[in-house]
Amino acid sequence: MSLSSLKHLTKLVGARVLVMGGTSGIGFSVAEAAMQHGAHIIISGSDANKLRDALTRLRQSYVSQANGPARFLLAAYGSAADEAIRGCTCDLADPEVIESNVEGLLRFASSSGLIDHVVFTAGNAFDITPPKNATIAAVHDTMMVRSTAPIIVAKYLPQYTNMAPGGSFTITGGSTATKPQPNWSILASASAAVEGLARGLAVDLQPLRVNCVAPGVVHTEIFNRVAEERRELLLNTFKKASTTGTVGQAEDLAEAYLYCMKDKYVTGTVISSNGGRLLV
Template sequence: MLAQEKYVSKLRGHRVLIFGGSSGVGLAVAEGVIEFGGHAIISSSQQSRVDQAVERLKSRYPNAKSSVAGSACNLLSPNLENSLHELFKKHGKVDHIIFTAGDSLYLPSIQDWSLDAIIDAGRVRFFAPLIVTKVGSQYLNPGPRSSITFTGAALTQKPRPGWAVTTAYASAMHGLVKALAIDLKPARVNVVDPFATRTEMWGDKTEAELEEIGKDIAKDTLTGIFAYAEDVAEAYLYTMKDANVTGTVIGTNSGWPLASRSAE
């Protein structure tokens, strides 16, 4: 290895399984892994979406077609553990697990929450990461160069009206990564807390509509930007590359928690 490659080669040859990797931040992480010479394995709930994302990556990186693979895994499946074992057995040992998967947000007033709805709100964003860790840790290569990175939310630092349950689950991830970092040592466990990001989560918004949304979001930040997925993806790439970071919350939020404008 050449001296000047000490940093860019940190993910070279590493195998990274990305839950939620067919779009948004997860797909951006996959791009970064490939650009750094790693092998990206993407997973999403639908095989058609996985296939589309794999083809998109192969088209974008024609010299790295063998570095991309993917399989569907429904995180809401009642047989999730078995599905995860099948996924990992198919793709083999990995060096890193990235969890960017999410689902539609349910944001009623606190008086309208039921116990079932509260539990459902955490199935993908909290309970699934626990089961992924239970199973995935068995297929994680040993040592501090391996890691698991979850996704939380910047609103843990600045809760907004109507987001109590979502904030609770995101905050729980902070405690979870600290405990898992101890339980899984020397493998590392961290969580990334992003703020609003320009991804497919905004649905069928036109470019003009996204620009207006971005302007409003930017007013609540210090940097004045509406972040792109490739900006936020840097935080996940960092947690994989730095063998010295574990049990840590990484913020990527444009300074939103420090901005002075009050949430309405």
């Protein structure tokens, strides 16, 4: 079987895909999915240990896939796992160094050619602060990585990215922008800002395509921070607040990001994947 006969599966073969926040959760699944579609992967995260672990897992997956169903795609790499899958630490939370960090990451990711697709799934741990308790620090903690950092990334994209309809920048919002939980006003504003940013950047960075994926509740490693009894209660509550009776899985959300990379005609769009949460 030749690659030319797999036109729907080979749109990402040989593409350079940078996943910011690719060391865990949705970002890791996006990186793995893009790899399985034949892309060269660069991931970033703020924690060096998590980055090392994620690179090891992706490279192991690469080797196993190279001998499995995806071998026709992965044959296009022509490179070893450590060349096809690379990583770089990048702290997005510190306003004093974010610009140099972002430019350093983009320079690293484009060292062998322009980046075709940048996916932004980075986030940080924060406390839910009700509006009545709002402080500048609380707002900053919620906004900095989620809605401010993508603006700084966008500033440097033209120098390091394939600025054509075949290239893309996909950022991450959330269903909270449309249906906030009580006391989640600050997070809702961050999510809504990202949706507006995607539309604005689709105009400002044209012809590069810019889109936003807005997930609902997704069962990622963040739930491991919650005590087991409390975790199950939370998950059951979220399941009941959907039409599917489920919570999202990272590997399912990854499909939305793949779509944004592969459809050369989609831009300025918000892709929602929330299990029907907005309908309940």
